[in-house]
Every structure is written in C-alpha cells, then in structure tokens.
Amino acid sequence: MTTTPLRPVKLPDPFQTGLDGGWRVIDASTLVADQMFEADVAIVGSGAGGGTAADILSAAGLRVILIEEGPLATSSSFHMREESAYPELYQESAARKTEDHAINILQGRCVGGGTTVNWTSSFRTPPSTLQHWQSHHAVKELGQADLAPWFERMETRLNISPWTVAPNENNDALRRGAQALGIASAAIRRNVKGCWNIGYCGTGCPTNAKQSMLVTTIPAALERGATLLVRTRAWKLEHANGHVDELVCASLDSRGTDPTARRIRVRAKTFVLSGGAIGSPALLLRSKAPDPYGVAGKRTFLHPTVVSAAKMPQRVDGYAGAPQTIYSDHFLDSAPLDGPIGYKLEAPPLHPILVATTLPGHGIAHAEWMRDFAYMQVLIALMRDGFHPESAGGTVNLRTDGTPVLDYPLNAYFWEGARRALATMAEIQFAAGAVRVAPLHASGASYSSWAQAKAGIAALPLQAMVAPVVSAHVMGGCPMGADPRRAVVDASGRHHYLDNAYVLDGSLFPTSIGANPQLSIYAISAKLASALGARLRRGAAGGD
C-alpha cells in the first residue's frame, strides 16, 4: 500500500481562472507592433473609479476597454513582501514624492489601482464635507440623500461591513488611549469577505478576501467581454472642436518604468478618465484640453499626514492583524471646517520597509528604534485639507518628459495643525501605556512622559523634510461644479469643454474628503457612471 504524500494546497486565484477561460487582457509590454482598438467607452485607469465605471457601463451593454498603466498582478503573485510589492504595485515604487520631495505618496499602480493595495478602510463621505461642497463649491447634486442609495449599492457590492474581530494591539492602543482621555473612537468598516486577519493588505491580498476592483468589478466587466490593456500609459487625447476622437497610449517596458516605441491608439465614442488625482489632470494637461481658467490640476489634496511612534512595554506586532480598524474623528468633529486644520486619527500597518523609511535619521539612533520594531505602536494624523483659504492644496505639473509631479507646498497653516496633531498623538500614546514617544522628526526627539512631550513638541522646529509627511490619499484636481471658472467637469462628470470626455475618480472632489476616500470614489463614480450608461444607451437607441 502506498501513501500519498502531503502536498501544499495552493489558494485559489479566480482571476487566473478567468484568464484561462478567455478574458481579453493584453500586456502592452509584449506588443511587437503598434495597435489600434475600438470601443464604445474607453476608461483610463482601473482603480476605484475606473473599476466601478467598467462594471456599470459593461452591464449597460456597452463595449468597454480599460487602460491600465500598471501590471496585472493577481493573488497567486501576492507574496506579502514589501521589496517586490512596492516596485510592482505602486506608483514610483511607493516612493512618489511631491515636487520638493517633502511628502511621500503611496498610490497604487496595478490592475485595481489603489484598491488592490489599500488598507480596506471604508467610510461614507462625511455629511459636513458634502454640505461644504454645496455651500462653497456649488455642487448641488451630491447631497447626503442623493448619495445614500449609491453608498448602499457599493457597500453591498463590495461587502463593506463592520469588522467585528478584536483590533490588533496597534489599533487597540488608539482605542484605549482615546478612551482614557475621553476622546471618542470607533471601529472602521472594511471591504472584506472571509478576511484571514493577517495584515498584509498593502502588498496585495493573497487570499482574495479584500473586495478590491481586482476581484469584483473588473472580473465582472471582463466576463461581459470588456478588454483590459495593461502596462499601457494613456498619453494624449486627440480632440478637435470640443470632441475627443482618439486616445494615444504608450506601452511600457516589462519593468513598467520606461515607455517603449510601441503606440496604442484607442478610438471610442466616450472617454472616461479614472487615472487618479495626479494621472487624470496630467492626461488633460498633456492633451492641452481646453482650460481657459487654468483649473485642471489645481487644488489637488493629499490628507497630508504626520506620524508619531511609541515604544510600548509589551509586544505590539503591528505587522499582524487587520491594519486599520479603529479611528477617531474627534479632532475633525470638534472643530469648524473652515477654522484651523482638523485631523483624523488612525493606526497604520507596520512593516519593516514602511517603518524604516518613514523613521527619520540613521545609524545607531535609527537602529535602536528598529530593534524595538515589534514593540512599536504608531499613530497617524490625516489632515483635512482644502476647506480653508490657507489650504489650497497642490498643483499637478508636467516634467519635461511629460510625466506628472505634484507641487504641494506645506505652509504655516498646515504646520500649526501638524504640531497639534503630534501633541494629540503623543498624549494618546502615553495614555495607552507608552514608555517613550517620538513625534517623527529629523532631530530624533523623543520623550518619556506626556509633560515632557507637550513641552518638547511645542518647541519642535517643524518644516519640510525635517518632520516627515506622508500621504495615501490623492484627491481633487478635476473638481466638479457648474462654474467652468472653478470646475473642470460638470455635475455629470462631463468635461466642460469636451463633450464626450468624463472624469470618474477621486480627482472630482472639490476638497479632500476628511476620511479614507475609497467609498466616496465608489459611490460618486457609480452614480455618475449609471447616469452616463443610461444616456449612452438612449443615444445608441437613436434618441438624444
């Protein structure tokens, strides 16, 4: 009698199964000749906006082509290793910088965009943000009641639901510290189904539990016959007389860094820009889209974020367990929107590269903090930018090679909030039991009591590249609104001067969201894409 040896059982990879079943996916890095494609709708970008639009428009019976700059990477290639995931799945190897290098931007660049690598935090757009858009930016169509059905629809689609598993210690410290100080905190809802609670959302979900575009809307669109081009950089819209005829794309090489000589032309009746709040304005700028008031790429927001590290007496193991499960909006809710800048508090995942590159300094001091990596607890404060005259955001510019770079100056208004936020986080961390707190700062300053921290932080010289600032949320730059002097697109998402070009992504927002933006992008894109689908169908039927 023979025994069958135990063999590793691979986790399923439904995307690969779909590919085997004939989904149309073309990797432009492998093209040997120029190509031309035709479709009803060409969608640039496959993240929260583009994925949602592809699902809805393909379901409306339209022929859809999705154009993605990044690679196709699926669950069987997600190995939970930062050193390979960052170059593969993120813009500029997760080291994208603002023009003066002061802010490091984490932004996805792969099929599924940011949704493939985000930390699953799901918030409806805060009502105060929507009210501000109505009162200050003439956006009348996105009231709470208007959006409620779209939130519900996308929450159902992506299984956005309360996370009932106990928070990991990194998040529990936020809950405990806030509670000790009488500051309200709550649990974050997550877009997961059967999550294993392993904590590697940021390097691509290896179990397909995260309900990203990669496992939900994009497979649905491909199943309906949509085409997906990857390693394809949308370069220029060819337009005349207020109408876009064609999109010219460059193929990227197999590393995904350099364009090759291959050109891909996409002809479509309608073009949807979902390249994110740096990519979408950049495409309009490269295309010299009509913009008499110079609005495109202005007022780009980041939720610029400052960071506080603490040493706890016990192990925290911040790399393990769902990454962001507790938040506090106390410092958003207790301050007027148009006053000093408010901030949201969260506790991020802690992985070696992310931590080591964010901790300033080097040598012995840096190594000592890293030696305590497993005891490290980290809080982040995300600044709600764009609500005050002193918070005008950044500007997307084009480099000489045509690629975009965001100029985002950090001014006194921001640093005043950063200082308050660093103090808040230190106080919460000490209240949660920290033995030492370091508001991240080039001086290496750290404190062993709240009293010491309070005095120290008040005197810290804060400026660019002295206190690290990071961002994982790029928003704005193609704001919606009725007034073309202030908005790039109208309330339907249509470009004010190009009758068949739409923007459906986070660049639509007139300000930042004041919360992790994925659900705002899903709901608003779903609303606009549904209306667009209905209009295009009527058009095809011979109407309008």
Next chain:
Amino acid sequence: MPETVTPSSRITRRTLLKAGIAGGAALAMLRWLYMSDGQSATPSANPTSLDASAREILAAIVPELLKGAIPPEDAFGASAEVLAGVERAIAGLPPATRKELDELFSLLAFAPTRCLVAGVWSSWPKASPDAIAEFLDRWRDSGFALLRSAYGALHQLVLAAWYGNPRSWSAIGYPGPPSLEFGA
C-alpha cells in the same frame, strides 16, 4: 532608545549659514559645470546598473547609514547585499527619478562638489567613517531643502534595501510573512 535631544542644538543659525554659503557656491558651480558639459547630466545609458563611482559612494555611506543595524560579523557581505538592493530599487524607478539620482551621484562623485557641498575632503573609499557620518548629519540637518531632500533619497534607498532583506528581520523581532498554504 535614543536620548532626548534639543533639536535646536542641531539646526542652528550658524550651521544654516555655513551650509548656505558653501552650498550656494557649490550648487552654482555644479549648475555651471552641467551647462558646460551636457554629458554629465545625462542618465547612464544602461538604466539598470549604477556606474562605478556611484557604487563607491554607496559602499562608503551604507555602513554609516546602517551603523548598529548590519551585523558586525558580516558587515561586508550585508553591505554588498544592500548595494545590490539599492541598485535593483533604482532600476525600478521612473526615468525622471533615475535622472535625479544620477545627478546626485555625479555631485557626490565630482571632487570639487564632494568637498564643497558634501564636506568630504578625501575620495569616498578613503574617507573616514567620522567624515562620512558628519556629512550625513550635515545634510540631514541642512538649512537647504535641496540637501535635506538629497539626504532623504539616500536614506530611503539604503534603509529600504536593508529592511526589505530577510537577513535584517530577526534582529528587529519581525517573523516575516505567514505561510498560507495548507500542508506546506
């Protein structure tokens, strides 16, 4: 744990002024050199490998940036792996960023700017650990945003290359990613 330090003791008005005068002159000189010799500002023809001078600079600064982190019993081997990791990371960056880094390494390699801007008076392989440590501190605390950003680039490349390497993990108590395959 690092001791509490008064940050103002590091970034003083005097260091700021010193960096200002020396740095300003050197940057003007560098710009002039680039304009008179277009070649030096052009990224290397092969984007996937660093030239010998860039490797020399990295080999000199890696042990200082990672002092206390790399194992002393195999500092040479660990540094070589970090160097290879930095090289891989640079190859994965977009052309505009590679060009910026190429300019940075040219500035550090060219003796006059190495002396004036970095304050390192001997060639990189001969520079003392103290001189390199002082250079890194000076750039980190510089009054010039440009020099702080250059420090930031070296910091990010080198620290990512080390802490992305599984060899660094046991010392920091990181067990690595879990195994997800049954029966494996």
